[in-house]
Amino acid sequence: AQTVTQSQPEMSVQEAETVTLSCTYDTSESDYYLFWYKQPPSRQMILVIRQEAYKQQNATENRFSVNFQKAAKSFSLKISDSQLGDAAMYFCAYRSAQGGSEKLVFGKGTKLTVNP
Amino acid sequence: DTGVSQDPRHKITKRGQNVTFRCDPISEHNRLYWYRQTLGQGPEFLTYFQNEAQLEKSRLLSDRFSAERPKGSFSTLEIQRTEQGDSAMYLCASSLENPRRAFFGQGTRLTVV
Numbered sequence: 001a002q003t004v005t006q007s008q009p010e011m012s013v014q015e016a017e018t019v020t021l022s023c024t025y026d027t028s029e030s031d032y033y034l035f036w037y038k039q040p041p042s043r044q045m046i047l048v049i050r051q052e053a054y055k056q057q058n059a060t061e062n063r064f065s066v067n068f069q070k071a072a073k074s075f076s077l078k079i080s081d082s083q084l085g086d087a088a089m090y091f092c093a094y095r096s097a098q099g100g101s102e103k104l105v106f107g108k109g110t111k112l113t114v115n116p
Numbered sequence: 117d118t119g120v121s122q123d124p125r126h127k128i129t130k131r132g133q134n135v136t137f138r139c140d141p142i143s144e145h146n147r148l149y150w151y152r153q154t155l156g157q158g159p160e161f162l163t164y165f166q167n168e169a170q171l172e173k174s175r176l177l178s179d180r181f182s183a184e185r186p187k188g189s190f191s192t193l194e195i196q197r198t199e200q201g202d203s204a205m206y207l208c209a210s211s212l213e214n215p216r217r218a219f220f221g222q223g224t225r226l227t228v229v
Contacts, residue, residue, distance in 0.1 A: 004158075037220075042222075043222065044119070044120070044220045044221055044222045044223070045159070045207070045209075045220040046219075046220070047217055047218070047219075050217070091158045091159070093158075100171075100172075101172060102147070102149065102164045102171070102172055102216075103149075103161035103164065103172065103174070104149075104151075104159070104161060104218065105161070106158030106159050106160070107158050108156065108157055108158050109156075109157075109158050
């Protein structure tokens with residue numbers, strides 16, 4: 001079974017600075033997808049960024065980028081120019097691209113605080 | 117608002133009672149998912165529908181849990197004989213076939229007393 005580990009329960013960053021959230025995963029599959037989701041307090045979870053495992057190029061979405069290291073099974077999220085609105089729980093998630101399973105496997109999350 | 121809608125937002129029930137939650141997906145989305153999130157944890161997959169067919173169920177979905185999606189539109193999740201361990205946030209998500217990007221609702225927070 002696949003597992004996702006987020007080793008940082010909490011992180012903080014100064015507004016306008018850069019922060020990196022860590023995620024590692026365990027799988028025996030070669031084809032899969034990785035995601036970072038953001039869950040603000042009392043708000044719905046939204047997709048921040050997505051990475052296909054077969055793509056070597058790291059995904060980027062505006063101020064959000066990932067460092068995908070397939071051999072190391074590492075998938076970190078970098079947030080540049082942090083804003084107060086970035087404060088939230090961030091979840092790393094895995095989904096298989098094989099075998100027809102649709103489930104997302106989530107880590108326990110990292111709570112990000114942005115200090116003004 | 118054309119996002120995923122869940123009702124109710126909060127539910128407090130006594131142990132042993134039955135509860136039912138509703139999820140209205142984004143209208144053109146044919147895929148619908150249920151997840152459970154307990155305090156301090158990430159969401160855990162419960163079940164998945166493609167149109168009206170329930171194609172995947174987690175072992176977490178015990179016999180007390182049942183989910184339906186009649187006519188491939190809204191979905192309901194029923195928990196029978198609730199237990200305190202059922203207290204959690206129940207999240208619904210929906211997606212298109214392609215791209216398979218899941219949009220989540222705000223969830224139903226269940227408290228079993």
